[in-house]
Amino acid sequence: MSLQTDKLDSDKTRIDQALLAGLPDCDARPQRLHRAMHHSVCAGGKRIRPLLLLACSELYTAIANPLHAAVAIEYLHTYTLIHDDLPAVDNSDLRRGRATCHMAFDEATAILAGDALLTQAFKILSHEYSGQPELACALIRDLATAGDSMRLIGGQMTDIESEGQILAAETLNFIHRNKTAALLTASITMGLEFWQPSRQQRKLAQELGQEIGMAFQIIDDILDSTADTQQMGKPAGLDSSANKFTYVSLYGVDEARKRADAHSQNALEAAHAIGGSNELLLEIVKKISKRSY
Amino acid sequence: MSLQTDKLDSDKTRIDQALLAGLPDCDARPQRLHRAMHHSVCAGGKRIRPLLLLACSELYTAIANPLHAAVAIEYLHTYTLIHDDLPAVDNSDLRRGRATCHMAFDEATAILAGDALLTQAFKILSHEYSGQPELACALIRDLATAGDSMRLIGGQMTDIESEGQILAAETLNFIHRNKTAALLTASITMGLEFWQPSRQQRKLAQELGQEIGMAFQIIDDILDSTADTQQMGKPAGLDSSANKFTYVSLYGVDEARKRADAHSQNALEAAHAIGGSNELLLEIVKKISKRSY
Numbered sequence: 001m002s003l004q005t006d007k008l009d010s011d012k013t014r015i016d017q018a019l020l021a022g023l024p025d026c027d028a029r030p031q032r033l034h035r036a037m038h039h040s041v042c043a044g045g046k047r048i049r050p051l052l053l054l055a056c057s058e059l060y061t062a063i064a065n066p067l068h069a070a071v072a073i074e075y076l077h078t079y080t081l082i083h084d085d086l087p088a089v090d091n092s093d094l095r096r097g098r099a100t101c102h103m104a105f106d107e108a109t110a111i112l113a114g115d116a117l118l119t120q121a122f123k124i125l126s127h128e129y130s131g132q133p134e135l136a137c138a139l140i141r142d143l144a145t146a147g148d149s150m151r152l153i154g155g156q157m158t159d160i161e162s163e164g165q166i167l168a169a170e171t172l173n174f175i176h177r178n179k180t181a182a183l184l185t186a187s188i189t190m191g192l193e194f195w196q197p198s199r200q201q202r203k204l205a206q207e208l209g210q211e212i213g214m215a216f217q218i219i220d221d222i223l224d225s226t227a228d229t230q231q232m233g234k235p236a237g238l239d240s241s242a243n244k245f246t247y248v249s250l251y252g253v254d255e256a257r258k259r260a261d262a263h264s265q266n267a268l269e270a271a272h273a274i275g276g277s278n279e280l281l282l283e284i285v286k287k288i289s290k291r292s293y
Numbered sequence: 294m295s296l297q298t299d300k301l302d303s304d305k306t307r308i309d310q311a312l313l314a315g316l317p318d319c320d321a322r323p324q325r326l327h328r329a330m331h332h333s334v335c336a337g338g339k340r341i342r343p344l345l346l347l348a349c350s351e352l353y354t355a356i357a358n359p360l361h362a363a364v365a366i367e368y369l370h371t372y373t374l375i376h377d378d379l380p381a382v383d384n385s386d387l388r389r390g391r392a393t394c395h396m397a398f399d400e401a402t403a404i405l406a407g408d409a410l411l412t413q414a415f416k417i418l419s420h421e422y423s424g425q426p427e428l429a430c431a432l433i434r435d436l437a438t439a440g441d442s443m444r445l446i447g448g449q450m451t452d453i454e455s456e457g458q459i460l461a462a463e464t465l466n467f468i469h470r471n472k473t474a475a476l477l478t479a480s481i482t483m484g485l486e487f488w489q490p491s492r493q494q495r496k497l498a499q500e501l502g503q504e505i506g507m508a509f510q511i512i513d514d515i516l517d518s519t520a521d522t523q524q525m526g527k528p529a530g531l532d533s534s535a536n537k538f539t540y541v542s543l544y545g546v547d548e549a550r551k552r553a554d555a556h557s558q559n560a561l562e563a564a565h566a567i568g569g570s571n572e573l574l575l576e577i578v579k580k581i582s583k584r585s586y
Contacts, residue, residue, distance in 0.1 A: 024442060024443055028442075028443060029443070029447065029451070029467070030447050030450040030451045030454065032450065032454065033442055033446065033447060033450040034442060037442060079408075083404055083405075083408060086401075086404065088399070088400035088401045088404060089401045089404065106381070107381035108379075108381045108382045108453050109450070111376055111379065111381060111382065111404065112376075112442075112446050112449060112450050112453075113442075114408075115372075115376060115407075115408075115411065115446055116441060116442035116446045118408065118411055118412065119411065119437055119440045119441050119442070119446070120437075120441060120442065122415045122433060122437045123434070123437035123438060123441055125433075126430050126433040126434035126437055127434060127438075129430075130430055130431075130434065133426040133427040133429065133430040134426040136426070136429075136430045136433075137419050137422075137423055137426040137429045137430055138423075140415060140418075140419040140429075140433055141416070141419040141420060141423065144412055144413075144415045144416035144419055145416060145420075147412045148409060148412050148413060148416055149317060149321075149326055149327060149330065149405075149406075149409035149412070149413065150317055150321060150322070153326065153405050153408055153409045153412070154322065154323050154326060156405060157323040157325065157326040157402070157405050158322070158323045160401050160405075161323065161325065174322070
């Protein structure tokens, strides 16, 4: 257990260093744009996606250094946060206690910094793995497919369109299967590209990603609702602070907990079934499912 | 001459059809997002970048169908237009006489539609050329490098930062070398990836792209200033309608014309030097340099 925690800590350090190394310097022209990119990339965060990718790449013998792919997926994730925070979208001033990109700089800079991080993700994959073009192409395909208008961006669009509405389970599932689970799934499938997964292992990776994604989102909703109840004595229901309908709104806290546990259990089983040296992967799945709630 | 014009017309029709075919249907979920993508992609335009790419791919025998790459570069170009038009950036209500994306839909949808077209560009390249991963990887590298924070986006950022200022030639050149010429250069280098260019031909492609880019931009500035002078009797200088410093502000109309001619001449020479079946490429360069001014 402690061995795995140490490994996660050292992986996170490697990821943070590589995230910095993968960006143009802060004083590269134009400085303001590069400072904005650094601001958002270095704003902390759990680095779940790159950690998952590294853990999955290490299940069997990796044919190349997966760190660049880990960097690419975190850049893509960071661009989604910058654009989601914009005044025209979620209008958030703070993220993890720091000013969001458009607050620290301005809207135009934040729009362009997000665009640049999305572009940088694909640039890094095409440059760093150019010696193994089949690998590069597979990684780019996985990432671009997860991030497209029918998955990640489609989930975000539907989330925006649904604000203030009572949603059917099907719509809520569509949002989070795409907005949250698609990129977590890409973290896993991109890790698998570093060895030769069987068709069955690819299928399990999809399952694992979806189950982790649902567990992750439901737990997020429970944590938000608990905070709300404590701070505002607000009953479960439409989360009026964000005006968003959540899994707690849909199921109530107790049933949501049960469902999160079931998704975590399914995720563990899928991770087991993929096989290989999976201690680290199992540890990450357990950590996601055990965030205090 | 007429043969080349016919070929350009038929290429443009093929491009327009492929641009439509490369998008998810308008009724794909979420519909509003896909309708916004269609709105901007199908808003017309000269399709200079995809036409250049096709013409360059046909200089020698192409190893694959270049049409998907032509589509990818136009999607990337379209995303830059959508984001440039946003209220926080250039705040344009109209483009080519039609409502811009955020006017026809809303800001959040326009931000996401731009993100989705940028992503779709890389998705198409990684999917359509997966059977030739070396080609796919080279095309993605060319496109992502041209579109990054030091080139296309860097040029746009510097353009925004320079609004209302008198600029040195060096700054104006930095803006347009990156904002305009980088993607035109990528159109050419991506075309070349479809055969095996020599090192010298790659160098000439860079030169051709920069020269076309400068000719294109200076002519744009002259056309704008001529319109201004006719409509408002405004002398050359700071273009107050856009509050932007242009090549006409820097050089005056006569000197700007001379410089545009020189860049066009250099472009023609570079195109000649690349060799191959270059009739169509020469025709495009001539068309760019002969826009009425």
